[in-house]
Amino acid sequence: MISRIGKVLLALAQGMGLTFKKLLGPKYTMQYPEERWHVAPTFRGMPVLLPNPETGTAKCTACGICARNCPVDAIAIESETGEDRKKKLTGYSVDMARCIVCGLCAESCPFNGLTMANEYELAGYTREQLVYTLPELLAIGSQYTFNNQKDVPQSVFTAYFAEGGFCYLQPTADEKFVPRVPLLPGSSRVTKEVSQR
């Protein structure tokens, strides 16, 4: 009887000790929007157009495969046939009110003219605001160099894990984001700076 009461009291004390240890331990809350996810290289945000590094114009040839593959009909392409009888891209729009960020457009693009950007703050005040046009898509796309849904080089993944892997990015004084808490087991705490995406 007495020993049982002692055991119960000991167990209660152990429980209190555990919660006190956690009280002083690290906290895992991400302070969004100051802190953000360190997103993976293959992360699917909104689809954007990749520019041709030589000319700066879109790599897109207006073939229309992405628009046909889009399950929600979010992509609209305008093109005209030039004097050399080649199709020329004149307009490209993605309706983010419809887009389900499945990535099938980028995956099916035979010219790697599309990529899924890291943009995930896709809210707007009007429906019109959510329709992204060719210059807007190209402006966001100019931050990226490859189609992240197809043939991603191994070095990209290596660099991602070297930067801390799946973790939070913490802002520093010069507005760069630094990895904070490593969330995957095995990935170590890294303080190397990562440029803001």
Added chain:
Amino acid sequence: MWQQLFWSVIKFLLILAFLSFNALFLVWLERKVAGFIQYRLGPTRTGKPHGYLQTIADAIKLLSKEDIIPTQADRKVFILAPLVMIIPTLLLHIVIPFGPQLIVKDLQNGVLFFFAISGFTTLAIVMAGWAANNKYSLIGAIRAISQLISYELPLIISVVAVVILAGSMSTETIVTSQASWPYLFLQPLGFLVFMIAALAELNRVPFDLLEAESELVAGYNTEYSGMRWAFFFLAEYGNIAVMSAMAVTLFLGGWQGPFLPPLVWFLIKTYLVAFVALWIRWTFPRVRPDQLSVLGWKYLLPASLVNLAFTSIYVVLV
């Protein structure tokens, strides 16, 4: 006569300020402690960087909400219940000695007064549960009564041992008689029983059967919202502070301590005990009603009686 009235008003306002501060501070502390124990940060946005203004914003929100009284409710009792809840909380502050001579009224039977008044909280809960005309409220109220019977006896018997040691029921005399040793060292068993029974008296986890949110929605205050609900919360957190203050007075030497002024010592000890109450809440799961009865009758009551017997023998022999 006018002077007396003036000082009474000043004392009342000070108690009201202390009560309001406790409610705001302890709710904030509770959310912080809860967050920290669960690897979270708790409130951080309102009043950066630690959310100091969060509870003030909450209070303003509650006071400006629509006043809803259910059509089927017993209107008079429904309106009266929050007031009956808050008045005992205010009265309890009368016998708390914040420092030497720093007490509203040093009653000769202060301890008896304190525990007699604190029992009235259950009356308010029963009124609220009955008037709301809601099954969850009523079950909560019924549980409050069954709980009262289980914890009130060990609570008071564990206090009687302290009263025997001090030879007085006056709270100030009890504090001054602890000048050499706090009664915690003479009454470890009594302190343990007191703390457990006080948690039940405060309706805190693990004994919050009457508002068990996983079974009873919110128990007795299911139908309350806005300002009336705020009154229940003000009383609940005020009760935590005042019960912690009583635990400090009875067992931890009250305002006494080296170096710091008496009032500071008193507040430090009070908030430490209040912190322990919050800490327990976020550590242990809720007990079943029958487990509470078993704990009260089979363990706490015999323990407090044994404690009382040994204390009496000690006082007679020494």
